Amino acid sequence: MSRKRRTKLGLTMLAVLIGLGVAPMTNANASATPFARNRWPKPRVTYVIKGASYDRRVYHAAVKAWNRTGQFKFVAGTAAHHQVTLSTSNATTGEYYHLAGITFTTGYPNGYYTKAKVLLLTRNLRAYRYSYSNEVHVAEHELGHSMGLQHSKDKHSVMLADNRYNGISKADVAAVKLRYRLPVGEL
Numbered sequence: 001m002s003r004k005r006r007t008k009l010g011l012t013m014l015a016v017l018i019g020l021g022v023a024p025m026t027n028a029n030a031s032a033t034p035f036a037r038n039r040w041p042k043p044r045v046t047y048v049i050k051g052a053s054y055d056r057r058v059y060h061a062a063v064k065a066w067n068r069t070g071q072f073k074f075v076a077g078t079a080a081h082h083q084v085t086l087s088t089s090n091a092t093t094g095e096y097y098h099l100a101g102i103t104f105t106t107g108y109p110n111g112y113y114t115k116a117k118v119l120l121l122t123r124n125l126r127a128y129r130y131s132y133s134n135e136v137h138v139a140e141h142e143l144g145h146s147m148g149l150q151h152s153k154d155k156h157s158v159m160l161a162d163n164r165y166n167g168i169s170k171a172d173v174a175a176v177k178l179r180y181r182l183p184v185g186e187l
């Protein structure tokens, strides 16, 4: 009944920022990774992975990379009980046109996320010849959105809008740490 908000954040395939849900950078440091006013109640969510074994491997690697940072924990959920769905789509048209991945979040009006859905757009990833590690970086980027991170202008950030080469940076980890120390709604 209180699920109202739906925001979209995409990862562009080319160096074109489509500007979906990109908020102004308000962190003091110019190279700091920006984050949304929204977040999960705790830096811990349950997830399920759907897709072919290759894509599941990509998602597992990305989950592991974020869990290793110690600032956020993705815990395997069940079909009946999970907060985040990690899945794939072959769509290439409309809002999916030349995106590598996309994340949808649903939340309470008070700013807490209730659900997130991440899609790797597998047909585009193949068409643009993304390697396995490129795909892991896309998954890490989308998981970043699912936690509340936004696009960074820092060329080393995993949250760079057209990222396919960067893993999780120190600034990205610091942003997650800060996001979950600050109350929801505060930047």
Ligand SMILES: [Zn+2]
Pocket (backbone or CB within 6 Å): 009, 010, 011, 012, 141, 145, 151, 161
């Ligand atoms: Zn993005």
